[in-house]
Amino acid sequence: MPNGQLCIVLGASGFIGSRLCEVMGAKIPNLKAFGRNPLYPSAFSRCRWIEGDFSDINQVAHAIAGCDTVIHLVNATTPASANLNRVMDLEANVVSTLNLLDVCVSSGVKKIVFISSGGTVYGVPSVVPTPETADNDPITAYGVSKLIIEKYLFLYRHLYGLDYTILRVANPYGPYQTNKKNQGVIAAFLRRAIHGEPIDVWGDGSVVRDYIFIDDVVSAIELAILNGTDKKIFNIGSGRGLSINEIILTLENVLGKKIEINYMPRRNMDVPVSVLDIAQAAEVLKWTPKVEFSQGIQDTFEWVKSSGL
Amino acid sequence: MPNGQLCIVLGASGFIGSRLCEVMGAKIPNLKAFGRNPLYPSAFSRCRWIEGDFSDINQVAHAIAGCDTVIHLVNATTPASANLNRVMDLEANVVSTLNLLDVCVSSGVKKIVFISSGGTVYGVPSVVPTPETADNDPITAYGVSKLIIEKYLFLYRHLYGLDYTILRVANPYGPYQTNKKNQGVIAAFLRRAIHGEPIDVWGDGSVVRDYIFIDDVVSAIELAILNGTDKKIFNIGSGRGLSINEIILTLENVLGKKIEINYMPRRNMDVPVSVLDIAQAAEVLKWTPKVEFSQGIQDTFEWVKSSGL
Numbered sequence: 032m033p034n035g036q037l038c039i040v041l042g043a044s045g046f047i048g049s050r051l052c053e054v055m056g057a058k059i060p061n062l063k064a065f066g067r068n069p070l071y072p073s074a075f076s077r078c079r080w081i082e083g084d085f086s087d088i089n090q091v092a093h094a095i096a097g098c099d100t101v102i103h104l105v106n107a108t109t110p111a112s113a114n115l116n117r118v119m120d121l122e123a124n125v126v127s128t129l130n131l132l133d134v135c136v137s138s139g140v141k142k143i144v145f146i147s148s149g150g151t152v153y154g155v156p157s158v159v160p161t162p163e164t165a166d167n168d169p170i171t172a173y174g175v176s177k178l179i180i181e182k183y184l185f186l187y188r189h190l191y192g193l194d195y196t197i198l199r200v201a202n203p204y205g206p207y208q209t210n211k212k213n214q215g216v217i218a219a220f221l222r223r224a225i226h227g228e229p230i231d232v233w234g235d236g237s238v239v240r241d242y243i244f245i246d247d248v249v250s251a252i253e254l255a256i257l258n259g260t261d262k263k264i265f266n267i268g269s270g271r272g273l274s275i276n277e278i279i280l281t282l283e284n285v286l287g288k289k290i291e292i293n294y295m296p297r298r299n300m301d302v303p304v305s306v307l308d309i310a311q312a313a314e315v316l317k318w319t320p321k322v323e324f325s326q327g328i329q330d331t332f333e334w335v336k337s338s339g340l
Numbered sequence: 341m342p343n344g345q346l347c348i349v350l351g352a353s354g355f356i357g358s359r360l361c362e363v364m365g366a367k368i369p370n371l372k373a374f375g376r377n378p379l380y381p382s383a384f385s386r387c388r389w390i391e392g393d394f395s396d397i398n399q400v401a402h403a404i405a406g407c408d409t410v411i412h413l414v415n416a417t418t419p420a421s422a423n424l425n426r427v428m429d430l431e432a433n434v435v436s437t438l439n440l441l442d443v444c445v446s447s448g449v450k451k452i453v454f455i456s457s458g459g460t461v462y463g464v465p466s467v468v469p470t471p472e473t474a475d476n477d478p479i480t481a482y483g484v485s486k487l488i489i490e491k492y493l494f495l496y497r498h499l500y501g502l503d504y505t506i507l508r509v510a511n512p513y514g515p516y517q518t519n520k521k522n523q524g525v526i527a528a529f530l531r532r533a534i535h536g537e538p539i540d541v542w543g544d545g546s547v548v549r550d551y552i553f554i555d556d557v558v559s560a561i562e563l564a565i566l567n568g569t570d571k572k573i574f575n576i577g578s579g580r581g582l583s584i585n586e587i588i589l590t591l592e593n594v595l596g597k598k599i600e601i602n603y604m605p606r607r608n609m610d611v612p613v614s615v616l617d618i619a620q621a622a623e624v625l626k627w628t629p630k631v632e633f634s635q636g637i638q639d640t641f642e643w644v645k646s647s648g649l
Contacts, residue, residue: 182476
């Protein structure tokens with residue numbers, strides 16, 4: 032962080048927020064962390080923890096008072112739940128974010144770092160790997176909400192000079208990701224496999240995603256805080272695709288045992304392939320992913336065992 | 341309209357709706373028109389008029405029951421008012437439209453024709469004339485709302501098969517446009533000039549827009565209802581730009597008198613140039629604008645005089 036600036040993480044108690052606060056809290060003084068009851072309170076031992084609800088703008092305004100930088104990690108819905116009730120999704124994510132932006136303007140916040148969704152804002156990608164300039168036609172309400180917030184960030188910068196950087200993060204995995212709230216296949220598969228339970232695969236396992244280790248996401252956020260260029264949107268992924276079947280093979284190698292699979296019908300909301308082109312983040316943010324997939328799975332496995340969950 | 345299909349116009353009492361209902365009402369039986377107290381009730385003499393509020397989804401649901409096609413013209417805000425309260429704009433336009441889309445799905449509507457904004461969804465255009473494939477970074481909340489609705493239409497077609505056609509209409513002018521609600525410079529200028537009053541120009545009059553006569557917009561909507569192609573978004577404009585100063589010259593010619601001008605500071609929400617590329621509408625919808633600008637101004641002048649407003 033630039034000298035003496037104050038930073039707050041909103042949505043801190045989630046997967047990305049927990050690891051981000053653990054890492055950044057050890058580096059910079061007075062990092063504020065705002066969120067609901069954390070599953071892993073120890074991650075915030077070096078932060079100023081503020082318990083609160085993102086949908087209550089008074090609580091948010093109180094928390095961000097005096098801050099220069101806001102890191103917005105809040106996801107009030109998941110891809111699956113957002114599609115079931117679009118109005119609720121819009122209210123919980125977009126309206127709350129508009130209220131946040133108004134407060135940022137009135138309280139003198141300089142910059143927002145927003146975590147968008149590299150896996151959903153492009154919809155069915157017109158080109159793979161997908162660059163930031165590709166078409167945006169999401170096929171989930173979750174992706175539409177993320178895209179809308181991106182558009183409002185552009186608008187608020189135009190109207191009020193509120194700076195921002197958007198990270199379109201692919202499929203993150205690693206320590207602090209739980210199998211609650213349907214957060215990700217790796218967290219779910221790993222825990223079921225450890226307990227010897229069968230895993231559910233939607234479709235034939237050929238669906239390809241871009242998986243990125245949490246510590247690489249954290250380093251991208253740290254660089255995004257410092258980004259002062261005209262480039263505002265960056266894909267953050269590994270840049271390579273892995274099928275569900277390939278993930279299962281890696282898990283079997285790391286765990287040293289066979290995993291039983293229940294194949295389920297394909298879901299309408301799943302795009303067949305999503306892999307991000309990460310050249311712009313490399314060029315502008317000087318960011319590249321460091322953790323190789325099998326290493327990331329090994330680290331995640333060790334963490335899950337030690338966390339006892 | 342295809343044989344026996346039933347069509348409803350939402351937001352019928354406004355500028356485009358009034359002329360659309362007058363023209364279509366004379367051609368097809370049982371056209372439903374839904375809106376708030378119309379300024380020109382005679383425009384709906386051949387329609388089934390339904391008084392109602394778009395933000396009341398029960399009224400909307402009752403009105404569209406049995407309809408195959410919905411023409412969505414509702415604008416709950418203007419570009420100027422939307423920017424002042426983004427949350428209100430989002431609630432009034434987007435949340436209401438999401439509720440409408442849910443009702444369309446549950447009541448078996450086949451298709452929606454949505455009037456979007458060719459002058460605002462592109463923001464500061466990356467290329468002029470601007471094709472439908474250009475970037476979308478609106479610099480007004482009004483433009484963001486229109487774009488969001490476009491994205492939800494894409495989503496609902498993907499999820500539920502609800503078909504749609506989007507017309508990104510440039511700056512429409514002509515009969516039934518009033519100088520209330522800041523609807524457009526031509527309506528405002530014309531009335532003030534008729535009464536010998538000075539007109540207000542924001543900036544130096546060099547701002548360029550693409551003006552399209554209302555009857556050309558109506559013909560585009562009629563063709564959009566029938567569009568069954570994979571192309572879903574069409575620019576509807578004249579394809580040529582006119583500066584405010586050129587408009588004033590044309591008005592002076594048609595009125596046969598000099599107009600007094602108050603030059604005011606340029607507004608942050610005005611893009612300098614907006615001209616639409618209309619090649620796709622010509623190719624796919626077989627639509628082209630027919631009314632030359634000076635003729636359109638002449639017709640509008642005659643209508644304003646005869647309407648006594």
